Each structure stands twice: as C-alpha cells, then as structure tokens.
Amino acid sequence: MTSAGPEGAGAPPVIDVRNLTKRFGDKLVVDGFDMSVPRGAIYGFLGPNGSGKTTTIRMMCGLLTPDGGTGKCLGYDIVRQASEIKARVGYMTQRFSLYEDLSIRENLDFMARMYRMPKRRQRVTLALEDLGLADRAKQLAGTLSGGWKQRLALAACMIHDPELLLLDEPTAGVDPKARRDFWREIRSLADNGVTVLVSTHYMDEAVQCDHIAYIAYGRKLIDGASREIPSIVGLSTFEISGPDLRALEEALEDAPGVEQVARFGSVLHASGTDKAQLAAAVKALDGQDGVHVSERSTGLEEAFIHLMTGASDNYAADPSRKVPS
Numbered sequence: 457m458t459s460a461g462p463e464g465a466g467a468p469p470v471i472d473v474r475n476l477t478k479r480f481g482d483k484l485v486v487d488g489f490d491m492s493v494p495r496g497a498i499y500g501f502l503g504p505n506g507s508g509k510t511t512t513i514r515m516m517c518g519l520l521t522p523d524g525g526t527g528k529c530l531g532y533d534i535v536r537q538a539s540e541i542k543a544r545v546g547y548m549t550q551r552f553s554l555y556e557d558l559s560i561r562e563n564l565d566f567m568a569r570m571y572r573m574p575k576r577r578q579r580v581t582l583a584l585e586d587l588g589l590a591d592r593a594k595q596l597a598g599t600l601s602g603g604w605k606q607r608l609a610l611a612a613c614m615i616h617d618p619e620l621l622l623l624d625e626p627t628a629g630v631d632p633k634a635r636r637d638f639w640r641e642i643r644s645l646a647d648n649g650v651t652v653l654v655s656t657h658y659m660d661e662a663v664q665c666d667h668i669a670y671i672a673y674g675r676k677l678i679d680g681a682s683r684e685i686p687s688i689v690g691l692s693t694f695e696i697s698g699p700d701l702r703a704l705e706e707a708l709e710d711a712p713g714v715e716q717v718a719r720f721g722s723v724l725h726a727s728g729t730d731k732a733q734l735a736a737a738v739k740a741l742d743g744q745d746g747v748h749v750s751e752r753s754t755g756l757e758e759a760f761i762h763l764m765t766g767a768s769d770n771y772a773a774d775p776s777r778k779v780p781s
C-alpha cells in the first residue's frame with residue numbers, strides 16, 4: 457500500500473465521480489450521483505433497504521459499470537480502468553466472506569492466490585502473526601467465534617494491501633466488544649491512508665464514520681462531515697428528565713412539534729424540525745411533578761434516528777423511478 461497518510465487538506469480525492477446513473481430493467485436505481493471522497497476518510501452510506509447504496513458504492517469502485525456518468529477512483533477511470541481499481545480494493549460483504557470448511561491459513565492463502573500476491577506464503581504467515589492466530593493456523597474457520605471470524609475476514613480482504621476498503625454492514629451480529637475492536641482496527645487502517653466506504657443501517661456503525669452520505673430512492677439527499685449532519689438535518693433537541701419517564705415519553709409522542717423521542721439513560725431527548733412548536737410542547741411540561749426541561753445540541757444519534765425513521769423501505773414500488781418507455 458502506498459500510504460499517503462490520513463485525510464489531508466489539499467490532497468486530491470481518492471474517489472471523484474459525477475452524475476452516475478444505473479438502471480436495472482426499467483427501474484432507475486441510482487440517479488445522478490456525485491461524490492468526492494478524501495484519502496483516509498471513513499465514509500458511511502446510510503439509507504433505507506434497496507435505496508441504492510451498494511449499487512452506488514460498487515460503481516464508484518469499478519465493480520459495476522454505470523449506465524451514465526464519469527469518474528475516477530484511485531486515479532483510474534471507473535469505466536475504462538476498472539480492473540486496475542479492483543486490484544486495489546478490499547471488499548468485506550455482509551456475510552463473512554470466509555470458507556468455513558477451510559482452515560484459517562487456507563482462507564488467507566486462498567485470498568492471496570486470488571490477488572496473485574508475490575511471496576504468498578510469507579505474506580500469509582505475516583497476516584497470521586498480526587492476527588495473533590499463528591498457533592491456530594490449522595483450525596477450521598467455521599469453528600471460530602463471531603468476533604474472530606470477523607477479524608479473519610478483515611485480514612483476508614486486506615491481504616493484498618488495498619488502498620480502498622468496502623464494508624457492507626460489517627459488524628451486524630457481532631458482540632459489542634468485538635465491534636469496538638473492529639472499529640479500532642478500521643480507524644488505524646484509515647490513519648495509515650486506507651479509505652473506507654461503509655454501507656450500513658446501524659447507528660453504532662454510522663457514528664464511527666467521519667463523513668456521511670444519506671441515500672433514498674437512488675438519490676443522495678445529504679452529504680457532509682459527521683459533525684455537520686445534525687445541523688444539515690435541521691433538528692432541534694430538548695432534554696427532559698423526571699420521575700416517570702414512561703409517562704413523559706407517552707405525553708411527548710403525541711405532542712405537536714415532537715417528531716421523535718429517544719431515551720438516553722435516565723433522560724429523554726425530544727427532537728423536531730419546527731423549533732417553536734417543539735419548544736412550546738416541551739416547555740408545557742417543565743416544572744410539573746419534578747419534570748425538568750433544557751435545550752441541548754442535536755447529536756448524530758438523533759439525526760440518524762430522524763433520517764432512518766423518516767424513510768420507508770425503498771424496495772416498495774415507487775412509480776416516480778420508472779424510466780418512461
């Protein structure tokens with residue numbers, strides 16, 4: 457890998473695509489997609505099921521040919537030089553991309569062969585040592601715990617030192633400690649210049665990303681640094697505490713201006729896009745039976761809940777996406 461260090465101001469983007477379009481049959485799946493991704497970024501793609509996240513990511517990385525649009529990835533043209541890009545991309549799919557009936561070493565060796573790695577044996581041995589699995593090299597991958605399978609899958613898709621890593625809901629079904637360890641590893645790869653694109657439905661994956669793109673019906677609706685997402689979404693938030701949170705939650709859910717209520721430990725966060733209406737609703741409760749209300753800044757969590765609850769499943773028929781015959 458040619459490490460250019462973490463995201464740097466002024467450096468050319470690793471991915472720069474314009475007006476990407478893709479149809480499957482008469483269905484417009486990706487519609488005029490533009491994006492620029494800096495080197496070393498961890499870019500999260502959020503959106504409902506079937507909204508076009510995977511299709512978009514695959515086009516940006518030369519894994520799928522767009523019907524329209526242009527762009528570069530890692531300095532190569534996404535249409536004409538797709539094979540150059542593919543050789544520099546690691547792809548970890550939703551299900552562990554492992555052969556359960558092959559040993560740990562055989563799994564790593566298989567990937568090294570696929571990428572025609574020079575000094576394959578040496579590379580695999582090094583990966584086993586890095587993983588801390590050298591003494592278990594002959595163990596079948598299928599017998600590993602979920603967390604270890606995930607670490608092995610990551611090591612396998614990084615065996616050829618790719619500059620770009622694609623992750624599809626990478627920590628689905630993995631326990632919290634393994635998730636934390638996994639994200640620490642991803643952060644360290646990004647710090648060394650690997651650019652990471654993550655497609656996810658999960659809040660705890662989204663909060664690990666330093667950039668977020670929100671996609672619905674094949675269109676990018678929001679794109680920005682994670683810290684800017686709450687203000688882009690335009691939500692206001694109040695914190696409410698009191699002796700009976702359940703009753704408060706029920707009262708707030710029906711109040712005008714309150715678009716969502718979420719519990720954070722021993723307090724509630726009520727959020728909405730019409731600040732005046734929201735403030736009137738929560739302030740009406742302030743001071744009643746030990747209830748205390750204060751304004752707070754909207755976090756990525758609230759913004760995420762707002763985005764994901766506002767959007768329905770995009771697999772549902774949407775006549776507006778049909779291409780006229």
Ligand SMILES: Nc1ncnc2c1ncn2[C@@H]1O[C@H](COP(=O)(O)OP(=O)(O)OP(=O)(O)O)[C@@H](O)[C@H]1O
Nearest residue numbers: 480485503504505506507508509510511512655771
């Ligand atoms: N090879 C294909 N042939 C036909 N239709 C496809 C193909 N791949 C994807 N689609 C359709 O394109 C739409 C977008 O799919 P895509 O997998 O990109 O969405 P997604 O946002 O990644 O969904 P999910 O979150 O469920 O993985 C869906 O309606 C899907 O059924």
